Amino acid sequence: MKTFFKYNVAGEHEGITVENYLKQVLHYSGRKIQKLTRKKGILLNGKSVYLQKKMKSGDTLRVLVLEDAAYGVQPEQGVIDILYEDDSLIVLNKPAHLLVHPAGRTTGGTLANYLAYHLKQQGVMCTIRPVHRLDRDTSGCVVFAKDARSQFVLEQQLQTGALKRNYRALVQGTVSPPSGTINAPIGPHPARPNRRAVNEAGERAITHYRTISSFAEASLLELSLDTGRTHQIRVHLAHLGHPVIGDRMYGKASSCINRQALHAFSVSFTSLTDSREVTVTAPLPEDFIQAVDFFAKSPQQ
Numbered sequence: 279m280k281t282f283f284k285y286n287v288a289g290e291h292e293g294i295t296v297e298n299y300l301k302q303v304l305h306y307s308g309r310k311i312q313k314l315t316r317k318k319g320i321l322l323n324g325k326s327v328y329l330q331k332k333m334k335s336g337d338t339l340r341v342l343v344l345e346d347a348a349y350g351v352q353p354e355q356g357v358i359d360i361l362y363e364d365d366s367l368i369v370l371n372k373p374a375h376l377l378v379h380p381a382g383r384t385t386g387g388t389l390a391n392y393l394a395y396h397l398k399q400q401g402v403m404c405t406i407r408p409v410h411r412l413d414r415d416t417s418g419c420v421v422f423a424k425d426a427r428s429q430f431v432l433e434q435q436l437q438t439g440a441l442k443r444n445y446r447a448l449v450q451g452t453v454s455p456p457s458g459t460i461n462a463p464i465g466p467h468p469a470r471p472n473r474r475a476v477n478e479a480g481e482r483a484i485t486h487y488r489t490i491s492s493f494a495e496a497s498l499l500e501l502s503l504d505t506g507r508t509h510q511i512r513v514h515l516a517h518l519g520h521p522v523i524g525d526r527m528y529g530k531a532s533s534c535i536n537r538q539a540l541h542a543f544s545v546s547f548t549s550l551t552d553s554r555e556v557t558v559t560a561p562l563p564e565d566f567i568q569a570v571d572f573f574a575k576s577p578q579q
Contacts, residue, residue, distance in 0.1 A: 281430065282321070282340040288481045289335040290466050290474065290508065296322060297329035299339065305379050306341075307350070314342055343426040349394035350405040351380055356392030362558040366428040366550040367409075367421055368393070371560040374417045374537045378408050393422060409433060410443070410506065418542025418560045419443070428550055436506070441547040445501040445511060446490075446562060448539035448569055449520040450529065453497045456489035460514040464507040473527060474509045476517045483507045485514045496523060496573040500543075511540060523569060535569040 291299060300306040300320070311329070314320050319342025320327060333339070359371035370389060372378060377388040390406045397404060407423040409432045421441070423429035435441035465480025467473035474480075484504035491498040497520065501511055512528045515521055521529025525538035532539075546557040562570075 280319075281343040281426065282319075283343060283430065283433070285339045285341070287333045287335055287337040287339060288507070289479065290464075290481065291333065292335045293332050295329065296320065296327055296331050296333060296339070299333060300329075300341070302381070304341070305381055310350075317342055343430065349397070349403075350407075351388070351390045351394050352386060353395040353398045354386050354391035355395050356387070358389065358392045358396055361419065361560055362556070364549070364551060365424070367423050367432065369545060369558045370420050370422065372412055372417055372420045372542075374415050374563065374565070377414050378411045378420055379406070389420065390422075409441070410436060412542055413509065413512075413538075413540075415537035416540045416542060417563050417566070418445070419545045419558060420542070421545055421547070431550055432547065435547055439504065441545065443503060443542060444544040444546075445503075446541045446543045446566070447499045447501055447511060447515065448523045448535075448566070448573070449497050449499055449515055450523060451495065451497065451520050452492050453487070453489055453499065453518070453520050456492070458487060460485045460487065460518060462514060462517055464510060464513055474507065474513050476513060481505070481507055483510050483514065485511060487515075491570075491574070493573040494576050498570055512538065523573075532569070534572040535565050537565070539566055539569050541566055 291303060300311050318326055321340040323338055360368060361371050362369040372389050377384055379390040380388050394406050404424050407429040409421040409423055409429060412420060423432050432441060461484050462476045463478060463480035464474050464483040465477030467475040482505060486502045488500045489497050490500055503510060512522055512525055516528035523539040524532040524535040541562055544557055544559045549556050
């Protein structure tokens with residue numbers, strides 16, 4: 279019996295071709311797309327589709343699960359920080375300034391390349407499968423599945439909310455009220471295609487926040503997501519009037535940290551081996567701690 283991954287096309291990807299969606303959004307290689315085509319493994323709304331077909335918001339794309347005896351990326355020596363590992367998955371602590379997986383013209387120097395090298399050194403052969411992603415300059419927990427079945431189950435957990443992601447963000451100003459929910463749809467930016475914006479015609483997006491500490495000019499927040507839109511936390515906090523410190527895209531650069539002060543602090547999920555609840559935490563990195571200290575030591579106004 280064939281197994282398919284299911285993807286619901288978001289409004290931000292309206293008009294993109296099937297081929298570009300596979301390459302740019304799902305990060306399939308040209309070679310893997312050819313293999314899927316030969317196996318009739320690409321279905322749009324339940325029917326075979328040609329690669330140049332443009333998709334609409336709400337379309338359902340199904341992609342055949344391929345069991346490849348290869349890593350899917352070039353193994354490359356590099357440092358990885360393993361937070362948790364079992365027979366089904368591995369959780370890594372991604373440093374800032376590093377891509378999770380090759381994208382666009384970047385084929386190497388990513389967390390996936392380094393993980394492939396580590397597994398190769400261990401004598402383990404499996405395709406590198408990130409269950410979710412973080413922006414290049416966001417640090418913290420990233421979950422990788424070790425096989426197609428585990429990836430499918432973990433993606434289902436992500437969709438149903440059984441797989442939870444908890445973040446820390448240092449933002450400008452004092453947030454009022456100190457805790458709450460931001461329910462604002464996110465879609466394409468009207469003028470800048472590489473950005474997202476709160477847009478009434480966009481996709482549903484919900485972010486919960488709670489203030490951990492308040493300083494004279496900044497606040498440290500804990501955040502969780504009901505949805506996973508591109509740049510969701512960054513867009514929502516900027517919309518709230520409290521952009522993430524150091525976020526050059528949705529706020530402004532900062533002298534106390536050279537990237538956005540956003541960290542994927544923990545992930546929680548149901549174990550695929552014994553159904554117990556597992557929580558994995560990534561400690562705050564040094565640059566984030568230094569930024570918090572900078573504002574904590576600033577005199578109150």
